[in-house]
Amino acid sequence: MNRRIAIRNMALILGSAAVLPSCLGDKNNSKPIVELKHLQLNGDEQQLVANLAETILPKTDTPGAKDLNLHLFAFKMIDDCMNKQQQDDFKAGLKAFADAADAKYKKSFNDCTVAERTAFVNEAEKDIKDKAKDDAKMLTFYQTVKQQTVFGYTTSQYFMTKQVVYELVPGRYNAMYPAAKKEAV
Amino acid sequence: MANLNIDSIKDRTFDAIVIGSGMSGGWAAKELAEKGLKTLILERGRDVKHLKDYPTTNLYPWEFPHHGVVPSAVQEANPIVNRCYAFGEDAMHFFVKDAEHPYVQDKPFDWIRGYQTGGKSLLWARQTQRWSNFDFEGPARDGFAVDWPIRYNDIAPWYSHVEKFAGISGNKDGLAELPDGEFLPAFPLNAVENYFSKHVKDKYKGRHVISARCAHLSKPNQIHLDQGRGQCQERTLCQRGCPFGGYFSANSSTIPWALKTGNCTLRPFSVVHSIIYDEKKGKAVGVKVIDTNTKEAIEYFADVIFLNAAALNSNLVLLNSTSGRFPNGLGNDSGTLGKYVAFHNYSAHISAEYDGYKEWATDGRNPAGGGYIPRFRNVYKQETDFLRGYAAGFGAYRNNTRNSEGIGADLKHNLAKKELGGWSVGSHMMGETIPKESSYVMLDKDKKDQWGVPLLKISVDYDDNDAKMKKDYIEQMTEMFTSAGFTNIQAHTDTRAPGLDIHEMGGVRMGNDPKTSMLDKWSRLHACKNVYVTDGASMTSTSCQNPSLTYMAFAARAVDHWVNEKKKLNA
Numbered sequence A: 001m002n003r004r005i006a007i008r009n010m011a012l013i014l015g016s017a018a019v020l021p022s023c024l025g026d027k028n029n030s031k032p033i034v035e036l037k038h039l040q041l042n043g044d045e046q047q048l049v050a051n052l053a054e055t056i057l058p059k060t061d062t063p064g065a066k067d068l069n070l071h072l073f074a075f076k077m078i079d080d081c082m083n084k085q086q087q088d089d090f091k092a093g094l095k096a097f098a099d100a101a102d103a104k105y106k107k108s109f110n111d112c113t114v115a116e117r118t119a120f121v122n123e124a125e126k127d128i129k130d131k132a133k134d135d136a137k138m139l140t141f142y143q144t145v146k147q148q149t150v151f152g153y154t155t156s157q158y159f160m161t162k163q164v165v166y167e168l169v170p171g172r173y174n175a176m177y178p179a180a181k182k183e184a185v
Numbered sequence B: 001m002a003n004l005n006i007d008s009i010k011d012r013t014f015d016a017i018v019i020g021s022g023m024s025g026g027w028a029a030k031e032l033a034e035k036g037l038k039t040l041i042l043e044r045g046r047d048v049k050h051l052k053d054y055p056t057t058n059l060y061p062w063e064f065p066h067h068g069v070v071p072s073a074v075q076e077a078n079p080i081v082n083r084c085y086a087f088g089e090d091a092m093h094f095f096v097k098d099a100e101h102p103y104v105q106d107k108p109f110d111w112i113r114g115y116q117t118g119g120k121s122l123l124w125a126r127q128t129q130r131w132s133n134f135d136f137e138g139p140a141r142d143g144f145a146v147d148w149p150i151r152y153n154d155i156a157p158w159y160s161h162v163e164k165f166a167g168i169s170g171n172k173d174g175l176a177e178l179p180d181g182e183f184l185p186a187f188p189l190n191a192v193e194n195y196f197s198k199h200v201k202d203k204y205k206g207r208h209v210i211s212a213r214c215a216h217l218s219k220p221n222q223i224h225l226d227q228g229r230g231q232c233q234e235r236t237l238c239q240r241g242c243p244f245g246g247y248f249s250a251n252s253s254t255i256p257w258a259l260k261t262g263n264c265t266l267r268p269f270s271v272v273h274s275i276i277y278d279e280k281k282g283k284a285v286g287v288k289v290i291d292t293n294t295k296e297a298i299e300y301f302a303d304v305i306f307l308n309a310a311a312l313n314s315n316l317v318l319l320n321s322t323s324g325r326f327p328n329g330l331g332n333d334s335g336t337l338g339k340y341v342a343f344h345n346y347s348a349h350i351s352a353e354y355d356g357y358k359e360w361a362t363d364g365r366n367p368a369g370g371g372y373i374p375r376f377r378n379v380y381k382q383e384t385d386f387l388r389g390y391a392a393g394f395g396a397y398r399n400n401t402r403n404s405e406g407i408g409a410d411l412k413h414n415l416a417k418k419e420l421g422g423w424s425v426g427s428h429m430m431g432e433t434i435p436k437e438s439s440y441v442m443l444d445k446d447k448k449d450q451w452g453v454p455l456l457k458i459s460v461d462y463d464d465n466d467a468k469m470k471k472d473y474i475e476q477m478t479e480m481f482t483s484a485g486f487t488n489i490q491a492h493t494d495t496r497a498p499g500l501d502i503h504e505m506g507g508v509r510m511g512n513d514p515k516t517s518m519l520d521k522w523s524r525l526h527a528c529k530n531v532y533v534t535d536g537a538s539m540t541s542t543s544c545q546n547p548s549l550t551y552m553a554f555a556a557r558a559v560d561h562w563v564n565e566k567k568k569l570n571a
């Protein structure tokens, strides 16, 4: 995607929020990617969320979170659709998440390799499954990012036209439809 | 100057005035204008033109800033309307926001409103069932409220009249408790809905699961095409306004039809403050309106007034229309104005799973939503420890096994899975509630809105009968689900306030006796015969069927009555 289109797409997603075009890309950068209305995150924190989103939904043979600007969508949702308390919890959880990564790898999550990030996130997934309680804040943060990234993904134009086709106008209701035919779709 | 004034009064004089352009007012206006009466519709909100003013109608999910989610600032500013299931990012512009039009809750009441051309008819779920004689005979048989002054036969032809024009899909099920109508083809039941229907029919005498009847053009007739409406395309995004006119709304149907006659004028931004009663003439002569843009007070005059501001606002207009003759509100000789308000109890639902019919699925979307279970409790005789009964929705759905487990390629795979899971089923209750004197609305003594109209104070509550009925719904549905072999049955109850059902009714009830009711059998005030009220306010009891079809039928019937009365006078 060329840079101008990338910026335009960001503007579309973010609506009124100002995009700071100097900060595209995943290089570490203390300047924020985007200015949010309520949620105050510095550049490193924003990068962490972006890298986390990419770890959750990486680019494979199909587009990943950054390709689809899902991190920007997540920012917008957390900024606009979560209340003050949830945003405070998000920030606290982000810090806990960053600290835990620092402690484990002796470098920041943003500086970790893709393999390290993936291992770290897999561990979080496991803790959630095992209902490990000690890192409640960090896991809530992780789940929020995952939830919004997944929501952004499954409601994205890419997903709804290329993966599971959404029909605005079905023009039919077949009440008795053979399951065999349905599964073939 | 003098001439100008006379001209101005002439310009403000009509044969008929309709207050409110929603579901019921649209019908009054259509019938009046078609019969040649110069008609003025007064609508407090903005104008919403069919197609033109449906800004979200063709948007894909990703084209909404928050992909459909209501931002938290909007949610926090609107705790009341945010509780309505249809208040989403795609339709929130059609709902009244909490702060815009405050009211006083003596007891918790979620008053859900749409102030615009079409009112709530843009937003409704389009479920349409006739009421039966079991409903109209209910109060007399069971000894509550007052006797309805009409019976099913009085209203049946008017049901037919509105059904033909609005377009109602359904099957002729031949049930006395849910009379058949003039139907377009029904949206069929799916495999599991059908299975449950058969099972219930075999196992439970007098219980039925039928295709939900709804105001959708499953197969339009000429009269619908003449309205510029077309076949429903199964989008199920109706609350945005339908680009095909596939469901009935005042915007797509009655209002443009009325305007097309050339006899009708629609004036938006016009809050009716009160109805003007002329003591000498002994009748209403017009209405006082506040223009919401200029705040100017203007009077309009007509021979007859149809009050269709939606149930509680119609109460408010009458309560605020005081005069020497009617110090307690227009037509309120009985002292019943504002009292005996009731609603529908939606506070229980139940879900389960079914491990059969794996060879069947559905394709496309069902605008009717699935099945409908007409009332089966206390129909022919009293059989439980509570009065009346409930209807229920019933639907079966088969989703695929998509889930958000894992990360990376696994997650992508899980999110895009195309394998079908098993069937889920669900039902919700729609209970009749008993109108009581203790459930009322009145004018607040101190607080007024920005147009100088007192705020409405609402004091409406559940009672013991509702609690027993809710318990019975859960018991009966659980038993029926169990007997049908459904598993993982989960009953849910909630503590929602009255009002969220959006079926509030009463306060200006019909009855034979002017001493105990407000309206006669023709829906006009006993004490002021040129004012008709044909929305939910006029309902003597609530039945458990969805009410809007009945409001529409009453509106058409009342116009016919007025026009016949006029003919008799002029003859």
Ligand SMILES: Cc1cc2nc3c(=O)[nH]c(=O)nc-3n(C[C@H](O)[C@H](O)[C@H](O)COP(=O)(O)OP(=O)(O)OC[C@H]3O[C@@H](n4cnc5c(N)ncnc54)[C@H](O)[C@@H]3O)c2cc1C
Pocket (backbone or CB within 6 Å): B019, B020, B021, B022, B023, B024, B025, B026, B042, B043, B044, B045, B084, B086, B112, B114, B115, B116, B117, B118, B119, B120, B121, B123, B124, B125, B126, B127, B128, B270, B271, B272, B273, B308, B309, B310, B311, B313, B314, B317, B502, B503, B535, B536, B546, B547, B548, B549, B551
């Ligand atoms: C989400 C939802 C789902 C629903 N589902 C169903 C369903 O499935 N089946 C069913 O039968 N019903 C359903 N309803 C209820 C249905 O919408 C109402 O019963 C119906 O719209 C009532 O018609 P009405 O004409 O009385 O009021 P409305 O349609 O609300 O119209 C009243 C109009 O009067 C105007 N008005 C109010 N006060 C004044 C004033 N002082 N001066 C001038 N104008 C005024 C309002 O702005 C409004 O436009 C649903 C409602 C909602 C919101």
Ligand code: SF4
Pocket (backbone or CB within 6 Å): B216, B231, B232, B233, B234, B235, B236, B237, B238, B239, B241, B242, B243, B244, B245, B246, B247, B367
């Ligand atoms: S389901 Fe039918 S009526 Fe509703 S929006 Fe769609 S096409 Fe229109």
